Amino acid sequence: MGWADWIGTLLGFVLTLLVFSYLVADNQLFRxxxxxxxxxxxxxxxxxxxxxxxxxxxxxxxxxGERSEQILALVPIILAGLMFTKISPRYAFIGNLPMAYIVxxxxxxxxxxxxxxxxxxxxxxxxxxxxxxxxxxxxADLGLRLINGIIILVGTLSTLAYFQFSSVSKSSEKSQLQTxxxxxxxxxxxxxxITFGFLFAGVFSAALTALIGRAVFAVDFIRSLAGLxx
Amino acid sequence: MDEIICPLCGKSxxxxxxxxxxxxxxxxxxxxxxxxxDSDTNRGGLGGxxxxxxxxxxxxxxWGSNSSDEETPAERDLGLELPxxxxxxxxxxxxxxxxxxxxxxxxxxxxxxxKESDDSDEIPAWLxxxxxxxxxxxxxxxxxxxSQPQYGxxxxxxxxxxxxxxxxxxxxxSAGPLAGLTGVLxxxxxxxxxxxxxxxxxxxxISDSQLEHVKLLQSILEEEGQPKPLPEKSPISQQHVxxxxxxxxxxxxxxxxxxxxxxxxxxxxxxxxxAEVNRLINQLPENxxxxxxxxxxxxxxSELDAAAYSxxxxxxxxxxxxxxxxxxxxxxxxxxxxxxxxxxxxxxIDGQDYVNLGYLPGGAAGLLNFIENPPGMMPYSIEGSSVWxxxxxxxxxxxxxxxxxxxxxxxxxxxxxxxxxxxxVEQLSPYITDSQTLTSLVLVTSxxxxxxxxxxxxxxxxxxxxxxxxxxxxxxxxxxxxxxxLPGQFWDAFGVGTFVAALxxxxxxxxxxxxxxxxxxxxxxxxxx
Amino acid sequence: MKNPIYAAVAIGVGLVxxxxxxxxxxxxxxxxxxxxxWATILIAVALLVGVVNLFxxxxxxxxxxxxxxxxxxxxxxxxxxxxxxxxxxxxxTPISLWIFNYIQIPVEASLMALLSVVLIYAGVRLLRRKxxxxxxxxxxxxxxxxxxxxxxxxxxxPGLAALRIWIGKVPAVAGARGILLGVSLGxxxxxxxxxxxxxxxxxxx
Numbered sequence: 001m002g003w004a005d006w007i008g009t010l011l012g013f014v015l016t017l018l019v020f021s022y023l024v025a026d027n028q029l030f031r032x033x034x035x036x037x038x039x040x041x042x043x044x045x046x047x048x049x050x051x052x053x054x055x056x057x058x059x060x061x062x063x064x065g066e067r068s069e070q071i072l073a074l075v076p077i078i079l080a081g082l083m084f085t086k087i088s089p090r091y092a093f094i095g096n097l098p099m100a101y102i103v104x105x106x107x108x109x110x111x112x113x114x115x116x117x118x119x120x121x122x123x124x125x126x127x128x129x130x131x132x133x134x135x136x137x138x139x140a141d142l143g144l145r146l147i148n149g150i151i152i153l154v155g156t157l158s159t160l161a162y163f164q165f166s167s168v169s170k171s172s173e174k175s176q177l178q179t180x181x182x183x184x185x186x187x188x189x190x191x192x193x194i195t196f197g198f199l200f201a202g203v204f205s206a207a208l209t210a211l212i213g214r215a216v217f218a219v220d221f222i223r224s225l226a227g228l229x230x
Numbered sequence: 231m232d233e234i235i236c237p238l239c240g241k242s243x244x245x246x247x248x249x250x251x252x253x254x255x256x257x258x259x260x261x262x263x264x265x266x267x268d269s270d271t272n273r274g275g276l277g278g279x280x281x282x283x284x285x286x287x288x289x290x291x292x293w294g295s296n297s298s299d300e301e302t303p304a305e306r307d308l309g310l311e312l313p314x315x316x317x318x319x320x321x322x323x324x325x326x327x328x329x330x331x332x333x334x335x336x337x338x339x340x341x342x343x344x345k346e347s348d349d350s351d352e353i354p355a356w357l358x359x360x361x362x363x364x365x366x367x368x369x370x371x372x373x374x375x376x377s378q379p380q381y382g383x384x385x386x387x388x389x390x391x392x393x394x395x396x397x398x399x400x401x402x403x404s405a406g407p408l409a410g411l412t413g414v415l416x417x418x419x420x421x422x423x424x425x426x427x428x429x430x431x432x433x434x435x436i437s438d439s440q441l442e443h444v445k446l447l448q449s450i451l452e453e454e455g456q457p458k459p460l461p462e463k464s465p466i467s468q469q470h471v472x473x474x475x476x477x478x479x480x481x482x483x484x485x486x487x488x489x490x491x492x493x494x495x496x497x498x499x500x501x502x503x504x505a506e507v508n509r510l511i512n513q514l515p516e517n518x519x520x521x522x523x524x525x526x527x528x529x530x531x532s533e534l535d536a537a538a539y540s541x542x543x544x545x546x547x548x549x550x551x552x553x554x555x556x557x558x559x560x561x562x563x564x565x566x567x568x569x570x571x572x573x574x575x576x577x578x579i580d581g582q583d584y585v586n587l588g589y590l591p592g593g594a595a596g597l598l599n600f601i602e603n604p605p606g607m608m609p610y611s612i613e614g615s616s617v618w619x620x621x622x623x624x625x626x627x628x629x630x631x632x633x634x635x636x637x638x639x640x641x642x643x644x645x646x647x648x649x650x651x652x653x654x655v656e657q658l659s660p661y662i663t664d665s666q667t668l669t670s671l672v673l674v675t676s677x678x679x680x681x682x683x684x685x686x687x688x689x690x691x692x693x694x695x696x697x698x699x700x701x702x703x704x705x706x707x708x709x710x711x712x713x714x715x716l717p718g719q720f721w722d723a724f725g726v727g728t729f730v731a732a733l734x735x736x737x738x739x740x741x742x743x744x745x746x747x748x749x750x751x752x753x754x755x756x757x758x759x
Numbered sequence: 760m761k762n763p764i765y766a767a768v769a770i771g772v773g774l775v776x777x778x779x780x781x782x783x784x785x786x787x788x789x790x791x792x793x794x795x796x797w798a799t800i801l802i803a804v805a806l807l808v809g810v811v812n813l814f815x816x817x818x819x820x821x822x823x824x825x826x827x828x829x830x831x832x833x834x835x836x837x838x839x840x841x842x843x844x845x846x847x848x849x850x851x852t853p854i855s856l857w858i859f860n861y862i863q864i865p866v867e868a869s870l871m872a873l874l875s876v877v878l879i880y881a882g883v884r885l886l887r888r889k890x891x892x893x894x895x896x897x898x899x900x901x902x903x904x905x906x907x908x909x910x911x912x913x914x915x916x917p918g919l920a921a922l923r924i925w926i927g928k929v930p931a932v933a934g935a936r937g938i939l940l941g942v943s944l945g946x947x948x949x950x951x952x953x954x955x956x957x958x959x960x961x962x963x964x
Contacts (some may be wrong), residue, residue: 009853015862019869022878023477030952032833037866038813039834040858043841045559046810048612052562052588053803056610062326067309069283076797080804087812093960096765099803099961103953104769105798108776109594109657110949116780117693121663122936122943125689129893148762148929155933156940163941188937194894195934198898198926202700204871204878205908206533206646208484208727209701211872212720213532215484215864363764369839472883477876495910502924528859529867559806563859566851584849591806592799595776599795606792607799612851652939677908681928685936689929702908725909731875735882741900743887 013221016214126153155191162188238406255406300325316547358406383652407440433472472742476734481706487723495722497714500704503687503697507708509642510670510696511544517640519546519628522554523654524561524568526646530676532720534644535572536557537704538674539716541642542573544707551628553638557597557650562588562612572716581615585628588612597657601635646676648683655686672696674704760764773954815836837862841910903954 018033037143061073079098086095131148132142159186232245238255305457403411404665436444514520526534540577545552552563565586569578577582587608590596600607605618618632619625631637641658652675662671671693673683679701686693698707701724779791817831845855882901885894907923907952952958 004857008857012861012865015865016869019866019873022873023473029831031830034864035830035834035864036837037837037870038840039837039839039861040317040815041560042810042834042862043838044563044845044850044857044859046838046842046857047845048562048589049591049803049807050561050846051614051850052612053800054807056805058800060610061573072686072793076800076804077795078802083801084809085803086808086809086962096762096962097768100765100959101772102798102801102805103961104771104773105595105776105794106593106802107769107950107953108773109598109795110946111777111954112598112780113594113653113656114720114946114950116940117944119947120650121659121689121691121693122940124683124691126408126936128690128947142828146894151929152933152936154880159934160941163937168768180936181811189893189929189946190896191934191937192894192902194926194930195681195853195938197897198931199678200878200882200897200901201904201908202676202678202680204731204875204905205700205702205724205728206530207871207873207875207878208724208731209533209536209677209720210529210868211480211875212484212488212723212727214869214872215481215488215723216532216719219485219488220422237950252839305902428841455791471956473876473880476879476883480879494915498910527867529871532868533865542930560859560863563850563856567856567860570856589800589803591803592795593802595795596799598800599792600792602788602795607796610842613849652942665806683929684940685932685939688932715839721910725911727911728905729911731879731882732902734879735898735905738879738883739886742883746887 009221009224013218016218044072106161126156129153154187159187159195160188161185162192236523258405258407263714280528316440327750370688420423441482474736479734480727480730484725485724488725491722491726493718493722496723497705497709497717498702499706499709501699501703503699503709504703504707504710507541507672507696507698508544508670508707511541514545514550514639517549517551518551518631518636519630519641520552521635521638522552522565523641523643523645523649524554524556524565525558525654526561526564526676527558527562528560530646532566532703534646534674534707535568536701536717536720537676537698538568538644539572540704540708540711540714541672541674541698542568544711546573546578552578553587553632554584555627556601557593557653559589562586579615581611581626583628585617585626586612594653594657597653601657601661604629604632604635629741636664636667638669640670640672642672642674644674646679651675651679651683655683655693659686662693662695663691670695672698674698676700677702700721725752765961766959769959769961770954770956777954779795808837 018029021027022030058073058076061069062077065073082094083098085091086099127154128144159160162183164181164185174175233242234245234247234257235241236243236250236253236255236257239249239253241253245259249255250257296400401412403409403414408414422614494702552569554562555570556562556565566580569580569584580586587670588611590600590608592599609616609618611617616623617629619627619630624630625632633642635658641662643654645654655671655673658671661667662669667742673679673687673694673696675683675697680697680699683694685698687695687697698704701717701720705721708714708717774790775787775794779787814835817834820831821828821835841855841858844858845852847930848854882898886898902918903926904923907919953960
């Protein structure tokens with residue numbers, strides 16, 4: 001390891017200890033480390049945006065592009081300039097135009113993706129569980145697959161019912177449909193609990209791997225130090 | 231300064247005033263030098279009096295005995311000085327003579343009767359007796375007078391004596407605006423007499439119990455405004471001890487495993503998703519072009535590095551060329567780090583074996599734009615060099631021949647965020663599920679994403695063709711193809727850590743629930759006993 | 760006051776992008792590419808605006824007498840140095856990678872590692888806070904998945920591995936599919952409200 005790596009490893013070790021000091025109690029050194037991290041992250045984000053977008057895609061067409069490209073490139077430059085007014089509370093309203101543009105495009109892209117990427121494929125998937133021909137291509141045990149398909153279908157519908165939020169009925173008595181949906185929602189809670197339990201285990205696994213990564217780093221650093229002195 | 235009280239309005243006036251400054255009433259009885267004319271029509275007052283044979287004998291006697299007096303009969307009766315004649319000029323035969331004399335001292339209210347204290351005349355006994363017979367007893371008059379405001383300096387005793395005389399019917403008014411008139415009805419003492427208004431107590435009459443309640447309410451309201459002192463918290467609570475214990479147990483188990491039992495436990499055998507990825511990679515031609523999305527946070531770099539290491543090791547062994555792109559700002563740096571530091575043995579060359587296109591902003595919109603027009607959306611690499619084919623230069627090998635997204639043989643996404651994974655799958659799904667397309671989509675994800683992305687993998691047709699989930703998936707892949715160095719470092723400690731966590735949650739959770747319940751039950755039983 | 764121009768812009772560009780998903784007309788495709796290109800540039804600029812705002816907020820804090828000024832100093836020093844170094848040399852050069860490897864990754868990975876302690880702590884306390892069937896289901900699922908995610912010291916408990924696979928493929932998939940469908944329906948509803956002008960989340964008062 002070169003001296004730069006040594007200093008870096010020592011710095012990383014110290015920062016790791018400072019963050020772990022939060023386990024004992026919240027302290028000022030932990031907060032300083034946190035703020036340093038936020039500053040570094042923001043610095044990298046700004047640097048990447050400037051290199052990859054501002055210089056390469058916004059300004060480059062102006063000085064190296066054709067006439068049509070130059071004219072087209074003026075529009076995002078003007079809109080970007082308007083967006084910077086969002087920093088000032090007094091002139092923030094000027095930045096509403098580029099914000100409206102972004103919101104409109106993002107909403108449309110989200111709708112298209114949701115319809116074509118999730119709604120239709122997942123609905124088809126729930127139905128195709130009962131497609132005998134397709135099932136045979138995937139799994140020899142057709143009966144088990146059909147049973148699983150029923151459980152998945154019931155689970156999907158009951159989970160959707162559980163997350164259904166409807167307005168309060170004016171009449172004191174619930175309609176029969178509402179009663180059915182409520183009952184289905186009760187079943188959906190069980191599936192949601194299982195899914196969230198699975199998620200909980202997954203998040204812990206990810207966090208544990210991060211902890212092991214830090215432990216590996218610390219052990220390697222201490223071993224390197226020991227190797228230096230002994 | 232001496233003052234005189236107006237007999238009509240009761241306001242104070244200087245002693246020298248003849249008329250009241252407020253209501254213009256005469257302040258003192260009028261003095262006349264001449265006796266009241268002895269005339270039938272001029273007996274003062276309205277209505278007059280019958281004279282001569284018509285007047286009662288006692289009245290005649292009065293007139294006769296007092297004719298030499300300066301006072302009019304009315305004045306004599308009342309012991310007052312009548313106001314000057316101008317008050318009765320409109321009265322025919324008015325006997326009132328103007329008198330400018332104002333006696334020192336105060337006058338008595340014309341409605342009361344009574345002489346001044348310094349009046350040397352004594353009330354005749356017969357008059358006194360008559361008054362006593364007809365009017366208010368002396369004592370009561372005296373009491374009424376005592377409750378009146380003072381009329382200047384006067385002897386109370388003589389005043390009382392004078393006030394024993396009451397004005398009888400037919401007598402001449404000697405003071406006030408009706409001076410000189412006879413037959414004036416006397417005002418009710420209660421109304422006419424100027425007296426101090428009765429002082430009513432402003433104190434609420436409340437009982438003792440009501441007073442107690444008021445004090446209680448007041449103390450409650452006062453307490454509301456005062457901040458209550460917080461109960462002192464001990465610096466080390468049960469929660470702190472529990473948290474420290476958990477941290478200690480977990481850290482000890484992980485470090486113990488890392489130091490003493492590295493690589494002793496074999497990697498997992500089979501994982502369906504990893505097996506599928508293996509099959510797909512094996513089907514790739516030589517020098518295939520793979521698009522890699524680095525979309526995870528630096529915090530989970532350990533997990534994703536361990537999960538993806540064997541996959542990339544396998545791909546590199548196939549001569550694969552990589553094009554990296556990221557929808558997060560730190561993604562390009564992670565990609566560079568992965569190829570330069572995580573796969574150092576592979577010695578991949580930037581621009582030849584891989585090209586880093588950099589940051590793709592815009593989320594779903596940016597991804598959509600890139601999918602439809604890769605060269606137009608990302609014309610340069612992160613270093614600023616041109617990567618696509620131009621008129622003067624060829625495209626770099628990783629992107630050579632790439633015009634559409636489906637020109638890539640495989641798309642691999644390294645991701646830890648469910649929203650980013652969903653956006654990638656949604657935007658790519660129409661192309662991946664197209665039967666004409668040979669491009670496959672492989673996800674190398676963090677373990678926390680497994681439930682979210684598995685529906686895409688389990689669906690028919692598949693939106694995701696292969697899935698490597700977390701350290702377990704990467705370890706299983708490593709066992710399939712080799713390249714166990716990185717996952718192997720983590721696997722032992724990972725197994726110990728997950729076992730300890732499961733044990734802590736199960737046993738600790740039960741104990742945390744059961745022990746307080748038991749102690750509560752025991753305490754309840756003790757109380758009952 | 761609501762300005763109809765903003766809504767008109769949002770709806771107009773949104774409709775062009777949305778219709779392009781379903782209709783493949785050349786003019787529409789080209790216009791769509793241009794609009795998307797501009798949108799991605801503006802989104803990147805919005806990120807830059809956020810960084811500038813972060814800088815100005817903490818810079819202003821320095822001129823006040825707040826006790827936590829040292830935190831703002833740390834943030835500004837980190838931001839300035841990182842931006843200067845990676846901006847000048849490049850974000851993927853070795854010197855930038857040094858800052859990334861020895862400052863950002865250690866801190867962020869350590870924060871993630873802390874989460875493991877917090878999650879166990881929360882799991883231990885969960886049953887006491889909400890002792891009901893759903894909590895038991897949640898904890899039981901988490902425990903089974905955790906046990907079978909690791910190696911269990913090489914011990915093979917019959918059925919437990921198959922149970923883990925079945926949980927991951929059937930009930931968890933069912934719940935996740937329901938959640939995904941619900942999320943997509945919500946996105947469609949929210950997006951359509953924007954494209955119809957019913958919602959205007961672009962800073963109008």
